Amino acid sequence: MAELSDIGNEFIRQEIEEYLERPEEIERNIELFARVRPAMQAIAAALIEGEDGEVDRLTKLALADGIEALEIMDDGLIAGMGIVGIKFREAMIFVPEVLACARAMKAGMKYIEPILSDSGVEPIAKVLMGTVKGDLHDIGKNLCIMMLRGSGFEVVDLGVDTSEDEFIDAIEEHKATILGMSALLTTTMPNMGKTIEALIDADVRDDVFVMVGGAPVTQEFADDMGADGYGKDALSCVSLAKKLAAQTA
């Protein structure tokens, strides 16, 4: 079993020591970072610090050194976002910091995505994400999208004020595994249920798993509407998406 001292990067060691509290998360991250090469630890560290310029530089360097794109994504970028997600869940960092980390992730992924796409490497699953009709608030949705992309999902962002027809068209066009809907207002929450009914009427309900979230939404509400799952925050959204995706594997 790996130990903290097996991780060469001092910053990563400090992050694990200072910010991780759940034993299973500590163990998983020690195992992960003890295994990955120093260049990946450096990318992860730069991402956790929100240093998009540094992530950009280190990603290009790693590719130039012959490291595979998939390894850079998994062991550098996604590994770093894993720590970011935990810190955000525990309110050790807040949305500005997460936005900076997501920007850093994007800086690395702009080199990685084309390579993976060309080589036919598949994401974990494809997710459609939209805020329901009448709701223009999207920070929650966008945080979920950042975390999902940061965990290896392909996400199609349908934006805000998304109608039932737009959700249906997106399901038919993108052949996604999961549909995620968010609402910040109690006035728009019912549109989640209406959308699910519309999916049934359009005979596409069985084509996707439906997950929902947003400030006024609860597990009970999600169950009553006929959703497949409810995520109370961005990290829960990722866990739920992984669980749903695994059901199709």
Add this chain to the structure above:
Amino acid sequence: MVIQPAPIKEMTSRQRVLAALRREPVDRTPVCNPTSVATVELMDLVDAPFPHANRDPAAMARLAATSYTELGFDSVMPVFSIVQESSALGCSMQWEQKDNWPTVRMNEPIWKDLDDIRIPNDFLTHPDMVCVLDAIRLLRKELGDDVAIIGKTMGPWTLGYHCFGVEPFLLMSLDDPGRTMACLERMKEATVQFGLAQIDAGVDALTVPDHATGDLVSGEYYKRFLMDMHSEFVETIPVPLILHICGRTVDRMDYIARTGMAAFHFDSKNEPAESMEIVSDRISLIGNINNPETLFSKNPEDVRKEVIANLEAGVPLIGPECAIPLQTRIENLMEIPKTVRQWHNEHVHVH
């Protein structure tokens, strides 16, 4: 905490609210919502549906008055949403329908940088601003001095979200705190201008929503960017000010209590007793009945429990935690003042 040896003479609603905001003795705990108690049911009752009631002064006043005339609250507040200033600044608006809130299209920001910030010369004469001012005058004329009229003026942090977009604004706060502060300094002019205009129109107090919520930013952010500015508002806007911030705010309540503002309207994500302990007697708390799970989804007996929990914690003004969901049933809202009256009848006055 002062135990009054003899009952206080019955106050008008207005006297009660203003006394509580000044942390003076009251005859009973006032009930108010410094954000909004507009509902679809109330809109139907007085024929003042959204979006019309957000844009026409007579309809706005009619709907606002129901807080007092129908629900039995001690205050009325005509600014149901948080968009008037942003509309006047030039933001793209979605006024929606009867059963939904008007919203700023924040993904179509109007400003990108400090130099873009402009408070137009005709800011206060924009129709959406005039609507509010006229509605306040109508309410004062109709309701006299019996009920507290609370106005609303958006704080600069919220204006930042609306005009820059939430994500660009928050990224700027991290990338360039100095520039963010400079932007806030410019935007606060809108807060002050609209606040002063509402005082001229006749408000007794002003709500200042400034959404540096714990769901988005740290407590240290509040201290760094807003605490001193909010203290400045206390000096420049001469009525009791009620700060409103949604979400988790326990970690910044000590800073909020230092501003000198009269009250803080707090969210149900914060325990009343814990919140009261933090602020002590430095600021009045208003709240914090849960909206989506209690007022919107449950029954009067559930509302009652939360009201009592707040009363027993000593919260000095009782009300919903935020603008209530538009489909909330009136019976749930009426349970709030009903419970407060009953509780006071059963307890010694302890303030």
